[in-house]
Amino acid sequence: MKAPSVAPADVVTVGWWDATREHRLTVQRCAECSGVQHPPRSLCIHCGRTDTLRFDTAAGTGVVDSFTVVYRSPVPDADVPYVIARVRLDEGVICLTRLENAEPDAWCIGDRVAVDWVDLDDGRALPVFVPAPR
Amino acid sequence: MNGHLIGRDQLGTGVAVVGVAESDLGVTDQPILGLQTQAITRALDDAGLALRDVDGLATTGISRFSATQLADWLGIQPKWTDSTFAGGSAYEMYVARAAQAIRAGQAETVLVSFASNQRSARSRSLGGVVEAHTPEAQFETPYAPLYPLSYYAMAAQRYLHEFGATREHLAEIAVAAREWALLNPKAFRYGAGPLTVEDVLASPMISSPLTTADCCLVTDGGGAVVLTSSERARDLRKTPVEVLGYGERTTNTSMTAVDDLTLTGAVGSSADALARAGLSISDIDVIEVYDSFTITVALTLEALGVCGRGEALDFIQDGRIRPGGQLPLNTNGGGLSYCHPGQYGVLLLVEAVRQLRGECGPRQVAGARTALAHGTGGILSTHATVILGVDR
Ligand SMILES: [Zn+2]
Numbered sequence: 001m002k003a004p005s006v007a008p009a010d011v012v013t014v015g016w017w018d019a020t021r022e023h024r025l026t027v028q029r030c031a032e033c034s035g036v037q038h039p040p041r042s043l044c045i046h047c048g049r050t051d052t053l054r055f056d057t058a059a060g061t062g063v064v065d066s067f068t069v070v071y072r073s074p075v076p077d078a079d080v081p082y083v084i085a086r087v088r089l090d091e092g093v094i095c096l097t098r099l100e101n102a103e104p105d106a107w108c109i110g111d112r113v114a115v116d117w118v119d120l121d122d123g124r125a126l127p128v129f130v131p132a133p134r
Numbered sequence: 135m136n137g138h139l140i141g142r143d144q145l146g147t148g149v150a151v152v153g154v155a156e157s158d159l160g161v162t163d164q165p166i167l168g169l170q171t172q173a174i175t176r177a178l179d180d181a182g183l184a185l186r187d188v189d190g191l192a193t194t195g196i197s198r199f200s201a202t203q204l205a206d207w208l209g210i211q212p213k214w215t216d217s218t219f220a221g222g223s224a225y226e227m228y229v230a231r232a233a234q235a236i237r238a239g240q241a242e243t244v245l246v247s248f249a250s251n252q253r254s255a256r257s258r259s260l261g262g263v264v265e266a267h268t269p270e271a272q273f274e275t276p277y278a279p280l281y282p283l284s285y286y287a288m289a290a291q292r293y294l295h296e297f298g299a300t301r302e303h304l305a306e307i308a309v310a311a312r313e314w315a316l317l318n319p320k321a322f323r324y325g326a327g328p329l330t331v332e333d334v335l336a337s338p339m340i341s342s343p344l345t346t347a348d349c350c351l352v353t354d355g356g357g358a359v360v361l362t363s364s365e366r367a368r369d370l371r372k373t374p375v376e377v378l379g380y381g382e383r384t385t386n387t388s389m390t391a392v393d394d395l396t397l398t399g400a401v402g403s404s405a406d407a408l409a410r411a412g413l414s415i416s417d418i419d420v421i422e423v424y425d426s427f428t429i430t431v432a433l434t435l436e437a438l439g440v441c442g443r444g445e446a447l448d449f450i451q452d453g454r455i456r457p458g459g460q461l462p463l464n465t466n467g468g469g470l471s472y473c474h475p476g477q478y479g480v481l482l483l484v485e486a487v488r489q490l491r492g493e494c495g496p497r498q499v500a501g502a503r504t505a506l507a508h509g510t511g512g513i514l515s516t517h518a519t520v521i522l523g524v525d526r
Pocket of ligand 1: 030031032033034035044045046047048049052
């Protein structure tokens with residue numbers, strides 16, 4: 001996908017976005033209860049603690065939970081069709097993303113995928129997913 | 135269904151719907167408050183009440199201060215207002231809150247209303263409205279999903295995959311809605327002729343597996359509902375329609391929060407509403423559910439307990455939800471073929487009340503004494519169920 005403009009990071013999410021600058025996908029993990037969550041928050045939704053969250057590097061692999069091929073985009077200059085998906089990371093959390101590097105009609109629920117990166121103009125990068133190497 | 139279950143002194147909330155109306159529908163060139171005025175004055179007239187009787191107001195979708203804005207417009211100073219923002223489920227929530235306010239004595243007569251001129255004003259955006267400070271702005275909007283359509287599309291894709299169903303099966307929901315709309319002169323698609331499964335499949339794909347024909351209409355429109363105590367309702371113009379039960383659930387704003395796309399908050403909201411009414415789903419004579427998309431109906435029917443998980447599409451293939459079928463559903467033609475002004479939930483209530491009063495002409499469900507209205511907001515984000523009944 002073309003690099004979109006992305007809302008700026010804030011104090012809660014800056015750690016997640018900073019990791020993307022080196023193409024590192026992270027998930028927020030709680031040191032107290034080991035719960036994982038996405039997107040980043042300032043409290044753990046599993047135990048409620050506010051001082052125990054850190055960004056762990058994720059394996060960068062997962063499985064397609066569901067997807068949809070978009071033919072009419074809300075973004076005027078977007079190239080259609082493109083594939084929006086929910087990817088369940090191996091760490092357990094679900095991310096919204098794009099599926100790339102395959103024909104839109106070729107995707108199936110349950111496909112294994114691996115992270116890839118779209119570099120943004122401001123130095124951050126946006127994770128997308130591609131077919132996992134066999 | 136046993137008539138005694140809705141006896142006034144046994145079950146029920148002690149609050150009744152006494153007036154309902156639609157605004158003009160379709161393409162109106164009216165401003166929002168003009169449509170609100172139509173719905174409100176017509177609903178009050180239906181009840182035999184006047185604006186001076188109204189001391190409670192629940193609405194949204196007008197401005198940032200919706201109930202305040204409407205009170206000012208109407209020239210009243212209500213004792214109670216609510217502008218809970220929960221998309222198409224807000225109006226079922228308002229019925230619950232209004233019933234509580236009336237029972238608590240904070241208000242005597244509550245007006246619940248909504249209107250939108252989204253078709254005339256061309257105000258609907260394919261990507262929805264995402265505020266820049268929300269997590270979704272950073273983690274979802276960059277990928278350019280259609281909002282809410284792409285979420286429902288992913289739910290549909292998952293549903294078809296998990297339960298081995300097809301787009302053909304899903305299309306029956308749109309086909310049945312059209313059959314009902316052909317019986318409703320106020321429906322946007324009244325006179326459009328029948329819709330076939332082939333028509334649905336051949337319609338332009340927007341966000342797979344959903345085509346334009348799997349999606350609700352974009353029209354102007356609105357409605358209003360007047361509530362008061364059951365005791366006072368007996369002295370008014372129309373047969374009181376008792377509020378028997380209500381329930382709600384709030385589950386998500388993001389597209390990634392809910393683990394299972396095929397399991398919605400309607401399970402809990404409807405269970406609570408039926409328990410409060412002392413009824414089971416098989417006691418309900420007519421069902422009005424938010425059909426934002428065909429998949430919404432399949433998911434909601436299963437959540438209500440009408441059939442088991444994964445069974446809805448098989449269950450309806452015999453024409454069961456079409457006019458004359460065993461399960462009268464979305465009897466006005468629904469958001470798919472009647473009217474969809476955005477937050478459609480208020481019009482579910484209007485149709486349920488008219489069915490219970492026996493006012494629906496060729497689309498009337500004979501002898502309907504209980505109805506269920508279920509609103510859904512956002513991306514299967516909020517769910518609210520209301521059970522209504524008449525004592526006749
Ligand atoms: Zn924790």
